[in-house]
Amino acid sequence: MKETEATKNAAAQRLCESTPSELASCAQSSGCPITRLLKGSTAVVALMVFLALNYYIAGKSKDNANNYKLDKSWVGWAVNDFIKSPDRKNVVFLGSSLMLVPLSGNDANYLNKKLDGSKHHHSQYFEDQLKSRTGYSASAYTFALPGEMPSDAYMVTNFLLKDEKQPDVIVYGVGPRDFMDNLLPSPSATDPFRVLSQLGSIDDHASLFLPDWQARLDYELGKVFYFYKDREKITDKLAKLANTGINDVLPAPKGAKPFSIFDRRQLLPAYRPAELEEGEAFFRPETAEDKKRGIFDNLAEYRKRYKELKWDTFLTQMQFFASFLDVAKQRGIHVVVMAMPITDVNRSLLSDRAWGAYMNSVKALAKAKGASYVDLHNSGAFQVTDFMDTVHLSPDGGKKMLDCLVETIRLDSTTLSYLNKGNVEIDTKSLAQRKGNSL
Amino acid sequence: MLFTSLQYLVFLPTVFxxxxxxxxxxxxxxxLVASYVFYMSWRPIYGLLIAGLTLGNFLLVPLITKATTEKGKKWVVGLIVAANLITLGIFKYATFTITCLKDSLDLVGVAWREPHLHILxxxxxxxxxxxxxxxxxxxxxxxxLVKSLIDFSLFASFFPTQIAGPIKRYMDxxxxxxxxxxxxxxxVDQGMNLILMGLFKKLILGDNLALAVExxxxxxxxxxxxxxxxxxYAYAFQIFxxxxxxxxxxxxxxxLxxxxxxxxFNLPYISANVSDFWHRWHISLSTWLRDYLYIPMGGSKCSQWKSYRNLFVTMALGGLWHGAAMHFLIWGAFHGILLVLHKEYQKLCEALGVAKNLVNSKVYHWVSVVVTFHLVVIGWVFFRAEDMNIAGQMLSxxxxxxVDLLHFTASQLNILxxxxPIIFPALLIILPxxxxxxxxxxxxNDKRFYQSPPWALQVCVMVALMCVLTVFSPDTSPKFIYFQF
Structure with missing residues (x-):
């Protein structure tokens, strides 16, 4: 009731001193307008102090510009390992889970041990096969990440595959989803984007990455406000401090089972869904039981992803694909583009028009930019039994894929010349042995 | 358009x-235009709903004054209220009613394929x-009467209060x-201060507590x-x-x-009884329910039984107003029962002649605050639970x-x-x-220092709020709880 009376009086209270124009003219007669403003409004002063504070701290923190916040996720682990690795890699694999699953799954089979997804970032089978069939001892690194789009592949290439870390060859396995995933609102909505966009400037492709005005404003605000741009880093540091404090004051009960990210995901599935802890995601050697299980039906998910092709998404991702090829070409990295196989039943979810647009564009761009193009989908080498679901190859399918790839490299003088140029060690003995045998 | 969105960050200063x-x-x-832009940015077609209701009420309400007899006036006002309630009912309660009907028919063994209404x-x-x-x-x-259609339209659609109140009074x-x-x-100063404080409450306190609650x-x-x-407890503070x-x-x-x-709101969790709580919680709704439901039903100016019935029905309907689900109805009914019990308790105290000194003592007051808080928290369990099954599991x-507290050790606390997220163990510090x-x-509240703090302190608080909000605001914040009502 008190408030109601106050509201009744509000009308009377609304009569006041001056409009902004009156304020300005009044200020001329009564001294400096800034002084008057400062005296007049705490909000304006607070805003000015806030801006000054952002500017001051941004200047102070320039020294730490390379101090990325790489979180525990597929992309975080991959980037972290790549940056920390002292050696230059000769071959880098790019792609989505279409590449990751067969590469690592096959390695688990090949090495006959379970592999930690957060740590295993190379392909032993590929390295060994390449050596035995061509004689080249090349090191490989897998930057294939769940959900990776050409926009992410472009960022990986542009920000990381350069200078002393520049590979000789990039093998990029693509699928139709990479270009036409309707569940993706924009290229900035992927998990890799969140991490990769910290590694360099996206200004030259900002309108493609951030087609929505709100996402663009969000990005531009980050440039103006230090606290906004670096909020993840600041939050991370403060969270560590808070954790230490809480652990001191309220330690976990002795003998309690540690609460893992896996446990947390059961309780809070939406909280940091992309987070991956060491020892929480494994590629295991395939058992006879796994093989008996047959393929998993994930068509419902792909129906949603392919529902009504969004040409904007398709064209944007094709532009990123072209930019990726351009960056690689400029740096003297040879690209091998692999059109990954998918099952016919998954292919049938796409209209002929969409499928044709995807296949023809990928092939045409690869050829135009001087990349090698391998059409695994139409190679006839893959059967339904090579898949674990309607799009992902099984470990055995992955082995077949790598065999095809190595064979392509063996026959592709351009790719071999790039490996040669990169001073890849050639095992002449094994090469001589191999030459005597037919493949 | 959400208050916590970048859209609003552009919209508000532009309109200002x-x-x-x-x-x-x-x-x-x-x-008025800004308010419709605000509303229609969500789903343009529903702009027609609010416009239609506004025009309808603006044209029909004057008929009340034109009716010559008291009975005629009653009929007109009854029809207008009914028309408004039917509109609300169609959009909010149609699916709930059909589900209840189907469940009832199922109970008596009648199979009925209910229609699926896709009403948003x-x-x-x-x-x-x-x-x-x-x-x-x-x-x-x-x-x-309000003479101007534009004024009346703005009263109904004024964007700051359009989505979740407070429920305004047109005379104010x-x-x-x-x-x-x-x-x-x-x-600007007072407005910004309130906006920053509101964002802090929602984004920093509410959204973090929400993780544990969820x-x-x-x-x-x-x-x-x-x-x-x-x-x-965390939910009690989250919703607050x-x-x-x-x-x-x-x-x-x-x-602005x-x-x-x-x-x-007026510090609802220091209420000394449930009646006091409803004078401090969602005040604009509780006064509305009092003025337009409880009093028209007879209020307390009738027999004791009828006054208790009025109280119970008012609260139960108030619960149902929050959402078309049984757990909201139960929550409202629970508060109705608590209010009735409180009245009985007061009478009992008077009848037994319990020492006035005790009742007026500080100890009694703070014990009452603690008891009231816990009763309200029990009510919130009904309110928050997805269904009565979850509420039952939680409460049991x-x-x-x-019993558990008798042999309590820290290892019993799963949140530790x-x-x-760190909010789980931190609850033990944050909640107190x-x-x-x-x-x-x-x-x-009544200290001068608090009412008009020094200029420098005001600036410092605002800067601190801006920094905290910029750094800690989540990328995606859950919608305000009251948006669903």
Whole structure:
């Protein structure tokens, strides 16, 4: 009731001193307008102090510009390992889970041990096969990440595959989803984007990455406000401090089972869904039981992803694909583009028009930019039994894929010349042995 | 458009600048256009709903004054109220009614394939429908009509209060529109302060508490009895910060244009009884329910039995107003029962002649505050639970807390084992601070230092809030809880 009376009086209270124009003219007669403003409004002063504070701290923190916040996720682990690795890699694999699953799954089979997804970032089978069939001892690194789009592949290439870390060859396995995933609102909505966009400037492709005005404003605000741009880093540091404090004051009960990210995901599935802890995601050697299980039906998910092709998404991702090829070409990295196989039943979810647009564009761009193009989908080498679901190859399918790839490299003088140029060690003995045998 | 979105960050300053640049005669139309832009940014078609209801009420309510007999007036006002309630019912309760009907028929063994209605609840409908009903009833009671359609339209659609209140009274709001107000920096300072404080409550306090609450209410089996009490406390504060944060942003936004809208909260968790709680919680709704439901049913000016019935029905319907689900109805009914019991308890105390000194003592007061808080928290379990099954699981486990506390050790607390998000173990520190802060604010409320703090302190607080909000605001914030009502 008190408030109601106050509201009744509000009308009377609304009569006041001056409009902004009156304020300005009044200020001329009564001294400096800034002084008057400062005296007049705490909000304006607070805003000015806030801006000054952002500017001051941004200047102070320039020294730490390379101090990325790489979180525990597929992309975080991959980037972290790549940056920390002292050696230059000769071959880098790019792609989505279409590449990751067969590469690592096959390695688990090949090495006959379970592999930690957060740590295993190379392909032993590929390295060994390449050596035995061509004689080249090349090191490989897998930057294939769940959900990776050409926009992410472009960022990986542009920000990381350069200078002393520049590979000789990039093998990029693509699928139709990479270009036409309707569940993706924009290229900035992927998990890799969140991490990769910290590694360099996206200004030259900002309108493609951030087609929505709100996402663009969000990005531009980050440039103006230090606290906004670096909020993840600041939050991370403060969270560590808070954790230490809480652990001191309220330690976990002795003998309690540690609460893992896996446990947390059961309780809070939406909280940091992309987070991956060491020892929480494994590629295991395939058992006879796994093989008996047959393929998993994930068509419902792909129906949603392919529902009504969004040409904007398709064209944007094709532009990123072209930019990726351009960056690689400029740096003297040879690209091998692999059109990954998918099952016919998954292919049938796409209209002929969409499928044709995807296949023809990928092939045409690869050829135009001087990349090698391998059409695994139409190679006839893959059967339904090579898949674990309607799009992902099984470990055995992955082995077949790598065999095809190595064979392509063996026959592709351009790719071999790039490996040669990169001073890849050639095992002449094994090469001589191999030459005597037919493949 | 959400108050916490970047859209609003652009929208509000734009409307603010245009408003103060415009001459007075254009300001109300400008705010009206802005309010419709605000509303239609969600789903344009529903702009027609609010426009239609506004026009309908504006044209029909004058018929009340034109009716010559009291009976005629009653009929007209009854029809207008019914029309508003039917609209609300169609959008909000049709599916619920069909589900209840189907469940009842199932019980008696009648198979019925119910129709599937794809009705999307228009945002804020519960709030603006209540404002229309208030207008019609007040005109019936002899208050003046609103002459201007534009003023009336703005009353119903005013964007700061459009989605989740506070529920305005037209006699308070409409006169403010006709005053040719001049710009004051005070509006900006007070408005910004309220907006920043509201955002802090919602994004920093409410949204973080929401993590623990979400886990607890989704998986009560994973937590012990004491954990569940802590999670229920956390929800009590989450809903308070969520809704009072919204109200602060609404009031702050309105203040930027020089308008005052009613307060909705007054430190509800230091209430000494349930009746007191309803004078401090969602004040604009509880006063609405009192004026347009409880009193018209007879209020307390009837037999004891009828007055208790009125109280119970008012609260049960108030519960149902929050959402078309059984657990909301139960929550309302629970509060209805508590209010009735409180009245009986008061009578019993008087009849037994319990020492007045005891009742008036500070110890008794604070024990009452603690008891009331816990009763309210039990009510919140019904309110938050997805269904009665979850509520039952939670409450049955929570009731075991006294037994568990007898041989309590820290290892019984599951929240201590969850180290990420840190909010879980931090509940043990945060919850007492939040409770004590209500007591401290209550103590400071009448202190001059608190009412008008020094200039430098005001600036420091605002800068601190800006920094904290910029750094800690989540990328995606859950919608305000009251948006669903």
């Amino acid at each position: 600048l245009l408003y103060w640049i415009c001459p007075h005669r254009l300001r109300v139309p400008l705010l 609840l228009p945002l804020g409908i519960s709030f603006f429908v209540f404002e229309f009903i208030h207008y019609a009833v007040e005109v019936y009671r002899g208050k003046p 709001f409409i006169p403010q529109l006709s005053i040719p107000a001049k710009f004051k920096w005070e509006y 886990a607890g209410f989704a998986h009560p089996a994973n937590f012990g009895s004491v954990d569940l009490w802590l999670i229920a 910060f969520d809704f009072s944060g919204y109200t602060d942003i609404a009031r702050g936004s309105a203040l 244009f020089g308008y005052k809208v009613p307060i909705n 486990k929570m009731m075991m807390a006294p 084992q969850i180290r990420d 601070i939040l409770m004590i802060s209500q007591v401290v604010i209550d103590w400071m």
